[in-house]
Every structure is written in C-alpha cells, then in structure tokens.
Amino acid sequence: MSAAVLEEHGAAGVVGTRMLRREDPALLSGEARFVHDLVVPGALHMAVVRSPYAHARITSVDVSAALGMPGVVAALTGADLAAEWASAMPCAWPVTADMQSPKHLPVAVDEACYTGDAVAVVLAGSQAEAQDAAAAVAVGYEELPAAVDLEDAARDDALAHVDAPSNRAYTWELVPDPDAVRRAFDEAAVTVKERYRQQRLIPAAMEPRGVCVVPQPFGGEFVVYSSTQIPHILRTMLGLTTGVPEDRIRVIAPSVGGGFGSKLDVYAEELLCLALARRLRRPVRWSEERSEAAQATIHGRGQVQEIELAADADGRVQAVRVHLLADMGAYLQLVTPGVPILGAFLYHGTYDVPAYSFTCTGVFTNKTPTDAYRGAGRPEATYAIERAMDALARKLGMDPAELRRRNYIGADRFPYSSVAGLVFDSGDYEAALDKALELVGYDALRHEQAQRRSDGATKLLGVGLSSYVEMCGLAPSRVLASLHYVAGGWETATVRMLPTGKVQVVTGATPHGQGHVTSWSMIVADKLGVLPDDVEVLHSDTGLSPLGLDTYGSRSLSVGGTAIALAADRLVDKARLLAAHRLEAAPEDLELSDGQFVVRGSPSTSIGIGTLAFEAFTAHDLPEGMEPNLEASATYDPTNFTFPFGTHVAVVEVDTETGRVDLVRYVGVDDCGNQINPLIVDGQVHGGIAQGVAQALYEEASYDERGNLLTTTLADYLVPAASELPSFTLGRTVTPSPSNPLGVKGVGEAGTIASTPAVVNAVVDALSHLGVEDLEMPVTPERVWRSIGASAPVQGGAR
C-alpha cells in the first residue's frame, strides 16, 4: 500500500515525508500571539460572577458596592443584560423532534443551574480591578435540591431545572431489527452483560479560553478575537444570538493553545464581550482563569453504559445491545446532545455483528454542560465494546487476541455495510492486530505474566488489547441532515498564485496545534511544483477566509485537505491552458513536473508555473476568454465518513501491595490511510494516547453530593506529567481511504479512542486470576487495592 502513496505523489514530492513544522519557530521563540497576548489600548476587562451553588433561585443581585470600587465602569446582572440577546445560547444538534432544551442565557436571571453558572459581570480598567469588584457583588441565593448523580437524575429525584417536566432531554434509538436481537440473545451459547461508568473529564487545554472584542470606529464592525476552534461557526452564532449582523462580525482565532473539543463551542463569555463592546462602545476582553476553566468550559464523557454481547460457543458475537445514560450537564451547548450519537453506530467496534440495538437517554444534571471532547462518543463506544470483548474472552477461557481475530470484519469485506447502517470504507483489522502483537512481543509477555503469577510476585503483569474503528471526516452534509444536525459538513479552500510565483492557500479549517500550515503547504507544493516555504496558508480569520466549517472530528485533512487538493488541481488546469497557449502546444501534450509545464517528447520546450502566474497577472496575452490571475477555489462535501482503525496494546505492572499501576510499555498500530506527514501523525497519536491513558488512570471531574466541583485546579485534577507516562512504540499499516482523492482518513482522535480500554483491560488482565473482573475509572491505587481484597481468586487457572 505504501507503493500507492509513492505512485500518487511521486518520489520527489514532499507529501509522505517527515517535513519539520513551519509553525514551530514562532511558537518556540515566544513570537506567537495568543488572545491573552494581544495589546488592546483602552480595553475593559470583564470578570464574571459565578454561582457557588449547583442549583439555586437567584433572589437578589446587588452590584452597588462593586460599582463604587476603583476602575469599575459597569456591573450588570442577568436582568440588566436580558435585552441584549436576540436568542438564547445555541444548540445546533436537536437530535430528536421532542428534545427538551432549557433556555440558556449567557447570564442567568432567576435560576443558577450549576456551580460556575454566570450571575453577573463586572467591567473595569484592569483584570485585577474587575476581579476585586466581582467579589463585591452581593447575590442572594435560595439553594434548591440539585440533580448531581446521573442515575439519580434519570429518576428525577431532583429536577435540574425547576420548571422542567423531567430531567430527560431526549431518548434516541437505533434498533434496526429488534426481533433479530431478541433471537440472538435467546439462542446465544454465551452472553455477557457489563456496566461501565465513563467519568466526567475536564479537557484542560493548556491555554485557558480568552476573548477580546474590538469595535471598529467606522462601519459598525466588531473584530472578535477568541481562543476558539470554530471562528466561522462562532461568527454565525454570534450574529444569531446578539443580533449584530453577521457581516459586521469578523472572528479571528490567533494562536490557539489546544482545544480537544473544548473550544468547539459557543460560550457565554464570547456573547458577553460582543454585547458589552456594543453597549459600551469600547473594547472588552476576558481571560479565563484555570479554576474558571474547570467550571465554565465544557466537560467531556459522563455516561453510564450497559452493554450486552450474545455469542455462539466459538465466541462469534451475534448481537450487541447497548443502553446509555448520557449526562448533558445543566444546559445543551453547541453539540451536547449529539455526542453520544457520534458513538451510537460504533458499539460493535471492528467486529462483524449481525444484530444491533442502541438506546441512549440524555439527562440533565446540575453540573457543567458536557460537549465534544477528543473522540466525542467514539472513545465511549470503543471502551464499552473492547472491555466487553475481554469479559467475553474471560468467560470463554479464550485469549483476547484470538477472540478479536475470530470476530473481525474480514479484509475482503470492504466496503462493509454495517448493521448500524454505515458503510466502512476500507480496512484490514487483522493486519493491525498482528503488527501490534509482534511489536509488543505478545507471546513472551504472556509467558512472563504466567511466570510472575506462579512465583507469587507482588508486581503482576497485565496485557490489554484494544482494537478500534472510528468514523471521521465529519461529514457528508446529507448524513448530518438525517441526524438532525443543523449545519453541513463540507469544507472550502482557495489556492492563488501571486505575481512573483508565491502561493496563498485560504482554508476554512482552523488549526490549534495540528500543524495545518505545514500539511497544507506540503499538499499544494506537490500539486504546483513549488517549495512548501513559498506557500502561505491563510486561516482562522473570517476576514481572510470568509467561509468554512472549522476543525473537529478528525475532519481537517480528509475534508479540508481534499478541498485544497481539488482547488490546486483546478489552478493547475487553468495554468495548463495558459501554458499551452504560450508554448503553442495542445494542453493534453503538457505535463507538469517540478513546476515546469513540459511538452511531452520535447523536453526543451517548457514554461514554469511561476512565469505563468506573472503572465496571468499582467494579462497581456491570455487565451481568448480566460480571466486574469491563477486562482481557483473548491468546496468539498464528502460522500462518506472515513474509518481509521488500529490495535493498541498496553502493558502494566500492578503492585498488589499498594495498588499502584505503572504503564510500562505501550504499542499503538494505527491506520489512517495515506499520510501527508508521518511526523505529525506520530505526534497526534502520542498526544491522543496520553489523554486516553489519563482517563483510564488519573483524571475525573469530581463533584460532592451537593454538586460542588472538587477538582477546580490542576493541583486537584490530575493531568499526567511526563513522569507518569512511558515512551510509546508506534507502528502503522496503510489502507488508503476510497472516500476521498487523497486516500486519507484522519488521526486526531485515534490515540484517545484506543488507549483507554487498552489500559483498563491491562489492569484487569493483571488481576483476573485473583477474580477481579472490572475496575472503575480512573483506576486509582485505592480502587485497585480494594478490588484485590474484595475478590475471590479464580480456581483452575483461568485467565
């Protein structure tokens, strides 16, 4: 397959090479500008007064003391601001017709629904003055019963919103053939029924959010700087919610310090800074503190999963049945209700399963809203099926690798129509498994594991597998329509050559660490025969790139990159016509090689694409009817998702005396189709693995029973440091995607999807002979230690 990459791109091209990133020098030297770094003379600083209660009636808000404090320009309550909003905070994904969505205003008026819900704002000349004054705002609260625990909330023990009929947001079902599922369970030789808890996670991008809105002196335009993944979507939503005409809003995302989905949202502070800049006719800015980020930026995950497998005596899975409860938090943010639906199609994983049933109920709680966090629905699905497959393997007394092998969708079955209604584009799941087992030395590990057990060692070895397939490249617009998402899934690009032969690429994708500038310039450099350094990439500014659907869901390369490739092809087509005119040759006799159009069979007759750019600019001698300049645009709407896949293996040492888990080795074999830059692919996988390991072992957004968030700082919320992680061994197989002309699949979420179940499976595997069958995440030393004490050893040496 790697031969196909070479054939597609030519041995001399840069695509497929580990080209160093063009983004790095500015970031390494401190030159890069994040929102917080912008110097804006005369800007007012906003501080937000937040509810300390999970659920309370707001009985009074007195801002008079705050107004008297140094530097304070305004102090406003929810009621003061109510007239600013043309509509409430947006949710773009009403997954069912009867979905409940409580009205969500940027500043609450009568009822605060989570700790961190905004109840007032203060504006002052400096951040310190604004924060001092915010502390002087006196808010009267009448505490109400809070819906905190997800399952309690599902029973309506307490209502998250006092006026709502229940806490149920929606119930969504995917049950293509209920009889087939029932039959499969009736006839099954073996069944397993597992229950898993997906704890809430705090995305914790290293850069907290920031917003700065600058009203322009003439014309009524507002420039909105925001630390966002979605400047284009944000512009539209700001227009709808504040009533500022969309064409008067220019959104710029400068350097953005990570997102992982948490900046794929429309936030109260963005609406507030715009509305207040309009109201006060001054620049208004806000910088999120880390403790605010924990409460006021979305959380991820938050599900209770019930998964059942029905299998025959050989371990072939005949049906998968899933019931989910999904914690929405207090309100529906941009795509909150859709997150579990992004996983709904993937609970059978990489396995050929004939019968399928999925039901999900979204439930409101008095906690920070959840929304898309790296993987969004797909890590949850992969976790459930991969943990359940290990449970099935234990029940059958079968090696988990062998069980997976028996159930994979065969490489000869693609394109594969899944029971859940998807068409998986391409894959070879067994090849990835084989490579992963070889890299990790699976048989030797099993031998060592048995040895340690028979020696009575206190440091036990565990090996955990996880095979995954994800749906990426969001998304075919028609499919999004069928899922009731309100926008499309296309991406757009323009490629233009300047008179001196330099190139500009305009992209609607919005990087925040992924290296788009490097990858996009590599694609265009090869298409046009220019150097990557001669390609400027314009992005993340709706003034420069007016249309786009931004970066999330591993979509940038497969959708945005494809749009760029198509635009570059169109530019080359035009250049070819001009070259033919200049060389007095037929266009079909010309080939473009290293930036020169050469007449086939007459290599001395050629013209460079840079020369053609200048000729097209002067327009002195163009073919009849040709417009000046070399510029072309393309908008690409994918016809299918892409389906990256792979197998990861985690190796842990578990100390039975302390419960400590050490991740000692980690192997990840991923297949993301063709790779533009393997260096960047490696980096995406490394970071993804770390985030998935973090869910397995370290992180949880913990609440007490009254709904107080206990993990508001990075001292309490355990983002792993270098000392908690090993180096990773990566391998790759290459199965190009037939879904797009680049043959690419996407890789931003793969590591996170694969690693969480691999690690937990490894810990359970280490302890399974002691009778341990499950461990709740995060798998802390205390949980491990207690599980050893609570379990009865398995007789007869079953794994």
Place this chain on the structure above:
Amino acid sequence: MRVTVTVNGTTETHDVETRMLLVHYLREVRGLTGTNIGCDTTSCGACTVLLDGESVKSCTLLAVQADGGEITTIEGMAAPDGTLHPIQQAFHEHHGLQCGFCTPGMVMAVASLLKEHPDPTEAEVREGLEGNLCRCTGYHNIVQAVLAAAHSGELVP
C-alpha cells in the same frame, strides 16, 4: 515599589504594585508575552523562566522578589540573528511541540534541567520535567528532544 530587573540582558527600573506577580511584570511591564499563564496554582509550568540561572515559576514569585536579579525568558533564548537555541532547535527537529502554549515554559525548564544534568537518562528527563504540563504531545517527543539536545554537544555548560 521600585524594582530593577535585568531581563534577557536589558536592565530597567520600574515602579510596580507590591502584589504584582513576576509573570505579570514580564508580560505587562516588560512586554514579553512569550511567557504564558496556564493555571493559578503553580501546577502547569507554562510561566517558567530562569532567575539567576535557575528555573522558577514566575506565577509563584512577586516582581519585587526579582529585584536586582537577572531573568531569561523564552525571548532571550535564540541568538540575536534569530538562530534557535540548541534546545529550541531540538524541539523543532523532534516535533516536541504542537499548540506551543506550554513550549516556552518547557524550554526554560529544560535549560535548567540540562544545566543540572548534562547527560540525563530518559527517567531523569521525565522526573525533571514533572512540573511542566503538556496536553498535546504526550511528552514522547519532548523527551526525545531533550535527550537530543543533551547529546548535541552544542550546549554550553
């Protein structure tokens, strides 16, 4: 209160509020925004700078505590002609950064680490950087970059 601080070789005297943190002094008074603020609890290390050659978290010191001191920030690492410092170059060559927000603090922490341990093992690198969080790289390539910088022979002890 008046403080005199040398930053990246330039000495200036300013009146500052006594409660002003060193990181705010560097960013707002000296205009050096390369040093980032990622948390409020001295947990993330994004604000790491060198004070008299030792790495410190500049959100944990007051500006007045740096009075008379010499500070190096990320802006002071590259040569005047823009040539990257060997540590910066190693981060570039080993893809040791993605979003780049933790990077200035990480580079400064590495400078201090390699001064104390010119030839560290991987485990020493990981332990030595435990005060600096990165959410993008999983640390794999940061560790590779640090080991490469240590062995580049270009670091002046």
